[in-house]
Amino acid sequence: MKTPKESRASYEARIKIMSLLTNNKILELKKISNDIRQSIIEMLMEAKSGHTAGALGMADIFTLFYFHILKHNPKNPSWEERDRLVLSNGHICPVLYATMAHSGYFPIEELKTLRKFGTRLQGHPHKEYLPFVENSSGPLGEGLSQAIGMALADRIDEKDGSTSLTTGRFIYCFVSDGELDEGNSWEAIMFAGKRKLQNLITIVDRNNIQIDGNTEKIIPLEPLADKWRAFNWHVIEVSGHDFKSINEAVEEAKNVLEKPTVIIAHTIPGKGIKEFERDYKWHGIVPNKEQGEMALKELQDIGTRL
Amino acid sequence: MLNPKLKLNPKIFNESCEQESIRKGFGQGLVLAGEIDKNVVALCADLTESTQMHLFAEKFPKRFIEVGVAEQNLVTIASGMASMGKIPFCGSYAIFSPGRNWEQIRTTIAYNDRPVKIIGSHAGITVGADGGSHQALEDIALMRVMPNMDVISPCDALEAKKAALALAKTEKPAYLRLAREKMPIITTEETPFEIGKAEIFWMPDVGLAQVGIITTGEMVYNALLSAKELEAEGIKTKVVNLATIKPIDKEAIITLAKECKAIVTVEDHQIAGGMGSAVAEVLVQNYPVPIEFIGVQNSFGQSGTPQELIEHYGLSVENIKKAVKKVLKRKTS
Numbered sequence: 096m097k098t099p100k101e102s103r104a105s106y107e108a109r110i111k112i113m114s115l116l117t118n119n120k121i122l123e124l125k126k127i128s129n130d131i132r133q134s135i136i137e138m139l140m141e142a143k144s145g146h147t148a149g150a151l152g153m154a155d156i157f158t159l160f161y162f163h164i165l166k167h168n169p170k171n172p173s174w175e176e177r178d179r180l181v182l183s184n185g186h187i188c189p190v191l192y193a194t195m196a197h198s199g200y201f202p203i204e205e206l207k208t209l210r211k212f213g214t215r216l217q218g219h220p221h222k223e224y225l226p227f228v229e230n231s232s233g234p235l236g237e238g239l240s241q242a243i244g245m246a247l248a249d250r251i252d253e254k255d256g257s258t259s260l261t262t263g264r265f266i267y268c269f270v271s272d273g274e275l276d277e278g279n280s281w282e283a284i285m286f287a288g289k290r291k292l293q294n295l296i297t298i299v300d301r302n303n304i305q306i307d308g309n310t311e312k313i314i315p316l317e318p319l320a321d322k323w324r325a326f327n328w329h330v331i332e333v334s335g336h337d338f339k340s341i342n343e344a345v346e347e348a349k350n351v352l353e354k355p356t357v358i359i360a361h362t363i364p365g366k367g368i369k370e371f372e373r374d375y376k377w378h379g380i381v382p383n384k385e386q387g388e389m390a391l392k393e394l395q396d397i398g399t400r401l
Numbered sequence: 402m403l404n405p406k407l408k409l410n411p412k413i414f415n416e417s418c419e420q421e422s423i424r425k426g427f428g429q430g431l432v433l434a435g436e437i438d439k440n441v442v443a444l445c446a447d448l449t450e451s452t453q454m455h456l457f458a459e460k461f462p463k464r465f466i467e468v469g470v471a472e473q474n475l476v477t478i479a480s481g482m483a484s485m486g487k488i489p490f491c492g493s494y495a496i497f498s499p500g501r502n503w504e505q506i507r508t509t510i511a512y513n514d515r516p517v518k519i520i521g522s523h524a525g526i527t528v529g530a531d532g533g534s535h536q537a538l539e540d541i542a543l544m545r546v547m548p549n550m551d552v553i554s555p556c557d558a559l560e561a562k563k564a565a566l567a568l569a570k571t572e573k574p575a576y577l578r579l580a581r582e583k584m585p586i587i588t589t590e591e592t593p594f595e596i597g598k599a600e601i602f603w604m605p606d607v608g609l610a611q612v613g614i615i616t617t618g619e620m621v622y623n624a625l626l627s628a629k630e631l632e633a634e635g636i637k638t639k640v641v642n643l644a645t646i647k648p649i650d651k652e653a654i655i656t657l658a659k660e661c662k663a664i665v666t667v668e669d670h671q672i673a674g675g676m677g678s679a680v681a682e683v684l685v686q687n688y689p690v691p692i693e694f695i696g697v698q699n700s701f702g703q704s705g706t707p708q709e710l711i712e713h714y715g716l717s718v719e720n721i722k723k724a725v726k727k728v729l730k731r732k733t734s
Contacts, residue, residue, distance in 0.1 A: 181481075222513055229484065234508045237477050241509055244481020244489075247466065251442070251487075254463060279505065282474035 183238020
């Protein structure tokens, strides 16, 4: 693994969390997400299988969460008061693993073990192998319900008054647009609206692709925002690559009472590499050596311009 | 005779024997578990009274969660709650949970190893009038095949109560299988119950048993009736209540096979993949003896009274007696 190029200590100094999302911080986040994208390409080239488009498309959102929004501690992953981040569409785990490694949960070098025998980085996340993740995932449409269960547990404890641990803790769930085809998703969406889970914030990776094609061709999701609204959610739409807008959306969501919030983040699948962008065929394939080297060069060029 | 050590109900064979539905005992046990541990929560998919969860809901309204007719959501929400330290009990009919939501249970509960308890009520052919669509005859197979999952099938209301209490104390995922109908109370408050332990409910007055009958759930009563009638005909049997189907009590099964050298299994479930299959898996690897299986033979059920269905599908006292005599012949020939 080539990234990051600095020593770990200087790298950590570079990414030191600032409480405000200043322009300088945004620039740092852009550099980090570029590093994470390079790691994703390197991991997938090494693994020779996996999912490219969604992982690249969500790199900015993962970066913003792990380096700015989430209350967490990579050196103490089981810290009780941490926010919970439930990744529902486990197939984009290269971006989860790369972001976790870059934020200090485990060595970046370990990323090259993705999908190999004995690895902690299973093809889809398995909590037994990598306890730092909140949930195992892979089969679609199941993450939101688990996040709901977490949010509900905190609400019960708050009302019970038996713990102050939950104060200020949020449960985040990342779901894909394709997995909204699953009935389980809508059972969950209906339920969260009923229970007014204000401590639950969901991000939809609206990249418009799934394995067989574009979402609107396979099973149309639009009008997607109206659907969530009809199920009694607060809906915000943002660009999934605009750190400032996403951050503001999360701030807004935290202040919405009596409703759960969904942030529909419009992302570009394959983001960062022009040849991969917006092409559904990159959902479940990986770059070969030539394509991978081309992609890394493109990302490095972007990096030097930042 | 009834095993005197277990302090079983002495009135079992009387017409005056008390009757109660197994699910009612579960409902009472869940309330007790809720009193002991405030982390116990209950979730139900629009079948609160049928699953007897209304007892818990009335006592602990804030810890009761109605999810509506959504069994996939039922167990996945429970999984999330378990990850935050709750001990969720999820109730529905066995045909819907684990029937409808098997993969959600596998991925979010068993694969995550979260201590969610799945309560499958109205299991077996004895559901009766609702018909074949509602008679879960495959649920033991579905759940015992799943790594990390325990499978419990209590024989009466009191055992169901004890099972609910015991499950609330374990940190493992578990499936609890419950029958709908009222059944004679076989055990007493004093009868021991331990997850993973099979108990000998019936034994010969003197000497060794000729056939071992292994049974579970609502069929334990029919097995005991058969044993009593067989005794009058001079055939000595032992009846083992295999309340925990997984983890299976290998030692008890092998010991029984060594004594009897012939086994009959009795369950209200498909023969394929059920409790009898689990027993056979143990015996063929450790101490092979002839086995006869009583259970539903590769067919769906239909409407009828429980008794009519038990007779039609070959689960009656007469069927058990015939199987015992058949296996006895196989053993001696």
